[in-house]
Amino acid sequence: MRVPVALGERAYDVVVADGARHELAALLAARAPRARVAALVTTEPLRAEPWFDLVTGLEAVVLTVPDGEAAKSLAQLEDLLERLALANLSRDDVVVAVGGGAVCDLAGFAASVYRRGVGVVHVATSLVAQVDAAVGGKTGVNLRAGKNLAGTFHQPWGVLCDTEVLTTLPEREIRNGLAEVAKCWLIEGRSAEAVAVTPRAGLVEMAVGLKARVVASDEREGGPRAVLNYGHTLAHALEALARARGDDVRHGEAVATGLCVAARLARALGRIDDGRVAYHDAVLAAFGLSPWSTPAYEPGALIEVMARDKKAHHDLTFVLDGPDGIETVAGVDAGLVHGVLERFEEER
Ligand SMILES: NC(=O)c1ccc[n+]([C@@H]2O[C@H](COP(=O)([O-])OP(=O)(O)OC[C@H]3O[C@@H](n4cnc5c(N)ncnc54)[C@H](O)[C@@H]3O)[C@@H](O)[C@H]2O)c1
Known part of the structure; x- marks a missing residue:
């Protein structure tokens, strides 16, 4: 291929x-x-x-x-x-x-x-x-x-x-990569059931194909390439807090959490419904990824880190699912994010 x-x-x-x-x-x-x-x-x-x-x-x-x-x-x-x-x-x-x-x-x-x-x-x-x-x-x-x-x-x-x-x-490194594959799967809107019947080379090809198309349209990450940061605003904050606390968190584990929370945030903003959140959960599960494998961090501390994230342009900006697909959403209210993070922890 x-x-x-x-x-x-x-x-x-x-x-x-x-x-x-x-x-x-x-x-x-x-x-x-x-x-x-x-x-x-x-x-x-x-x-x-x-x-x-x-x-x-x-x-x-x-x-x-x-x-x-x-x-x-x-x-x-x-x-x-x-x-x-x-x-x-x-x-x-x-x-x-x-x-x-x-x-x-x-x-x-x-x-x-x-x-x-x-x-x-x-x-x-x-x-x-x-x-x-x-x-x-x-x-x-x-x-x-x-x-x-x-x-x-x-x-x-x-x-x-x-x-x-x-x-x-090693298996943990495989899962680490599968989180990025799951991200691409969600961006492409493929079915959760199809994961199990796709051979590994097919999974790699799907993710490479998406990245190749996005890079070709936006080589230097001015616009469309940002879609590849789906799940990553929270993931980067989780990794930063993990480093500060000395916790062992792999990037892919943080991305799995980030994708799961992004779906809940999109729902809280009225952008998607319960069915679409269930779809996210099903895709992550099909890839054998648990959104709760990262430690629990205080929502306020996560929000503080996200506000200074270089990709968030000093604002709470997320890549979120919605009626027009997955896109960058700026100006997301910090209080709303706080509530979503609290409820996510209650699901743990
Ligand atoms: N440039 C980009 O666009 C981009 C995108 C994503 C990630 N990254 C960067 O990539 C790095 C993470 O990459 P990674 O997860 O591959 O980590 P890594 O390169 O540290 O590799 C992880 C471990 O797996 C081992 N390994 C690799 N291939 C192996 C194999 N076939 N068999 C046995 N062991 C093997 C490595 O030796 C290492 O110990 C980060 O620094 C991240 O910033 C860059």
């Missing part, structure tokens, strides 16, 4: 298939005919996986970075840039990110600034990377002041989503 991302001269394909990683050499030959070196950016644990058998057709240099979120710092960016230079990567050469969202974000950032920009290909190995992080061209690292505060837009030359490598991905 080949999903095109239609971005004119920056257009590329996302290949979704069991064994998609074996297309790497052909992809590099087609997109980087003058490349001599491929810098494979990955982590030590991933390099040890049985599927790490990548063939580039070029002189391959493997550069490892810390596993997980620890890769996403300015210090790691600097270190990676120095190692790309030591490997003598020229402007014609290519960076290949092999990993989850953290590796793709760091390697994409490095590729976008190394020699003022070289090509990058993502071999996305986590479900989050396959359905979200590797597609769309956003790169970034974290600052002490917050997540993803430094970054660039740098579209890859191609993305390989190999569903075979997901067999080694």
